Amino acid sequence: MMSPRTETTLRIVAPLAVGLIVLGAWQFLVSVVGVSDYLLPSPASIVDALIASWDSIVQATIITGTNALIGLVVGSLLGIALAALAARWRAVDRMSAPVIAALAVVPIVALAPVLNSMFGADSQFGRQAIAALASFVPVFLNTLRGFRQTTPVHRELMRAYAATPGQVLRSLTLPTARPFILTGIRIASSLAVISALVAEYFGGPRGGLGSLISTSAASSAYARAWAYVVASIALGLLFYLATLALERLVLRGRGSGDRTSGARTPGTRTTGTSTVSTTSTTVSH
Amino acid sequence: MSAPETTAAPGTITEPAIAVRVSSVDKVFETQGGRVHALEGIDLSVAAGEFVSLIGPSGCGKSTLMRLIADLDAPTSGSIAVFGKTPTRARLDQEYGIAFQQAGLLPWRTVAANVALPLELHGVGQAARRAKVDELLDMVGLAEFAERYPDQLSGGMQQRVAIARSLAEQPRLLLMDEPFGALDEMTREKMQADLVRIAGETGAAVVFVTHSIPEAVFLSDRVVVMSPRPGRIREIVPMRLAGAAAGPADGVGAVEGAATRAARTEGLREDRSFFEMVTAVREALHGAPVATGARGVETR
Numbered sequence: 001m002m003s004p005r006t007e008t009t010l011r012i013v014a015p016l017a018v019g020l021i022v023l024g025a026w027q028f029l030v031s032v033v034g035v036s037d038y039l040l041p042s043p044a045s046i047v048d049a050l051i052a053s054w055d056s057i058v059q060a061t062i063i064t065g066t067n068a069l070i071g072l073v074v075g076s077l078l079g080i081a082l083a084a085l086a087a088r089w090r091a092v093d094r095m096s097a098p099v100i101a102a103l104a105v106v107p108i109v110a111l112a113p114v115l116n117s118m119f120g121a122d123s124q125f126g127r128q129a130i131a132a133l134a135s136f137v138p139v140f141l142n143t144l145r146g147f148r149q150t151t152p153v154h155r156e157l158m159r160a161y162a163a164t165p166g167q168v169l170r171s172l173t174l175p176t177a178r179p180f181i182l183t184g185i186r187i188a189s190s191l192a193v194i195s196a197l198v199a200e201y202f203g204g205p206r207g208g209l210g211s212l213i214s215t216s217a218a219s220s221a222y223a224r225a226w227a228y229v230v231a232s233i234a235l236g237l238l239f240y241l242a243t244l245a246l247e248r249l250v251l252r253g254r255g256s257g258d259r260t261s262g263a264r265t266p267g268t269r270t271t272g273t274s275t276v277s278t279t280s281t282t283v284s285h
Numbered sequence: 286m287s288a289p290e291t292t293a294a295p296g297t298i299t300e301p302a303i304a305v306r307v308s309s310v311d312k313v314f315e316t317q318g319g320r321v322h323a324l325e326g327i328d329l330s331v332a333a334g335e336f337v338s339l340i341g342p343s344g345c346g347k348s349t350l351m352r353l354i355a356d357l358d359a360p361t362s363g364s365i366a367v368f369g370k371t372p373t374r375a376r377l378d379q380e381y382g383i384a385f386q387q388a389g390l391l392p393w394r395t396v397a398a399n400v401a402l403p404l405e406l407h408g409v410g411q412a413a414r415r416a417k418v419d420e421l422l423d424m425v426g427l428a429e430f431a432e433r434y435p436d437q438l439s440g441g442m443q444q445r446v447a448i449a450r451s452l453a454e455q456p457r458l459l460l461m462d463e464p465f466g467a468l469d470e471m472t473r474e475k476m477q478a479d480l481v482r483i484a485g486e487t488g489a490a491v492v493f494v495t496h497s498i499p500e501a502v503f504l505s506d507r508v509v510v511m512s513p514r515p516g517r518i519r520e521i522v523p524m525r526l527a528g529a530a531a532g533p534a535d536g537v538g539a540v541e542g543a544a545t546r547a548a549r550t551e552g553l554r555e556d557r558s559f560f561e562m563v564t565a566v567r568e569a570l571h572g573a574p575v576a577t578g579a580r581g582v583e584t585r
């Protein structure tokens with residue numbers, strides 16, 4: 001039997017080891033086998049580029065990160081609010097269902113050129129709107145699912161207590177939906193970063209990670225382009241870990257309920273899959 | 286002696302002396318598979334302070350009847366009054382406490398917070414709430430589990446929390462749907478004794494759904510025996526147990542109910558009158574005299 005401590009250590013050490021092996025192989029390909037440094041910059045030269053353009057990388061990360069954060073917050077709030085309405089009134093649910101279905105299958109970044117020209121070439125608003133739209137979908141879907149998880153016995157209890165609709169929302173519906181909402185936000189966090197970044201490929205103000213990746217690549221500064229890619233990965237990870245920490249923090253209070261985690265897993269999975277497909281459409285774009 | 290006094294009292298007192306009055310109630314469920322006649326021609330009244338059990342095979346409408354009284358569903362025809370009010374009014378006035386077969390605790394709330402839920406919803410101040418919760422948890426023997434979460438408790442403990450919660454507002458009427466179904470025999474007997482004591486202390490009327498004949502006999506002033514398809518009342522068996530005063534009749538007064546209950550000690554479970562009542566209920570359930578054993582012969 002492994003002690004929990006060993007297990008945790010393994011969970012951290014194993015991916016690190018894999019990463020190091022990949023990096024080692026990569027460096028080996030470039031410096032020993034002799035794949036052109038121009039085609040495939042070596043990890044070492046990427047690190048050099050990272051150090052050389054550190055200030056601009058930090059700047060770019062802040063710009064893209066701000067867009068993604070604004071999008072994530074706005075999209076999540078909208079998603080929760082609309083899901084609450086859809087759960088409360090069937091009519092809202094019926095009206096919104098086709099729109100949501102469309103949003104869920106259409107690569108939202110496809111809207112980038114349209115929104116960019118709508119809001120002008122020097123506005124970040126189009127990118128923020130895209131990040132918000134991308135975040136909205138998983139938050140809405142998960143929240144709506146969460147709002148529907150209340151059990152008959154709990155609903156009857158609230159009725160027996162003559163609880164007002166507001167009380168039912170506060171003491172039953174929202175707490176029941178909480179793990180689902182947080183899962184939605186966690187999924188949305190990665191989407192927000194990806195969308196904000198890819199939206200920069202389609203014009204608008206320069207300076208973000210996406211636009212710098214494309215200009216660096218266009219001017220054949222591959223090492224620098226890769227350095228920005230590394231920063232993008234770091235930004236995505238930061239968002240993901242922050243929302244994961246938020247989830248842990250909020251759910252820590254409760255018992256390590258089978259019910260809670262059991263309910264959470266399917267929600268994550270289903271919406272996670274649709275997320276992955278959206279993401280791949282986005283990236284191949 | 287006290288019964289005539291109760292009935293002779295002015296109308297304002299007589300009316301509230303009836304906790305639940307069910308008159309010619311039918312309940313039909315329309316389902317895809319057709320109409321289910323869950324209840325037919327139900328007439329029943331439960332006096333204030335009286336303990337009435339509903340017993341019968343699965344599907345005979347016990348839960349449905351309890352849900353109608355609780356205003357969680359409405360009768361197809363007939364009428365129900367709870368302390369002289371419509372069930373809806375009674376529910377809005379919080380005239381009853383309820384415990385279901387499932388504990389139905391909120392998993393994100395601690396044991397104490399679960400018990401406090403009804404008090405919280407009805408605006409009881411924090412200090413009063415804490416005092417009441419402590420008292421209730423003491424009563425169900427879960428004081429040291431106050432800060433635990435429901436999933437850290439056994440099924441029986443969860444059910445005790447649910448019962449504490451149903452008692453939080455000292456209701457005049459307790460509705461309980463097989464609340465002890467999930468408990469082991471030892472806990473079950475302890476909870477039965479506690480429930481009898483609590484009901485006696487608070488003077489609450491109890492409508493108690495159960496599958497268990499001994500449980501019904503031990504707890505009740507009267508046992509309502511039901512039969513299925515359609516759900517009907519087959520017989521109402523008054524419990525005549527050792528130590529009780531004159532056997533309670535239909536519509537027994539609160540005072541008498543309490544007096545009858547005082548006799549329900551652990552010793553009663555060994556008493557001959559207890560076995561006689563068990564036999565009586567069993568016979569009512571099966572609709573014919575059960576082969577009479579030695580005890581039946583002994584009956585005076």
Ligand SMILES: Nc1ncnc2c1ncn2[C@@H]1O[C@H](COP(=O)(O)OP(=O)(O)O)[C@@H](O)[C@H]1O
Nearest residue numbers: 314316321323342343344345346347348349350
């Ligand atoms: N909501 C419902 N819809 C349809 N049929 C129901 C519903 N509730 C109960 N029934 C039916 O009514 C009958 C009585 O059910 P119930 O009151 O739960 O019985 P019991 O509690 O005595 O086991 C059963 O046949 C059951 O299938």
Ligand SMILES: [Mg+2]
Nearest residue numbers: 347348349462
């Ligand atoms: Mg039932």
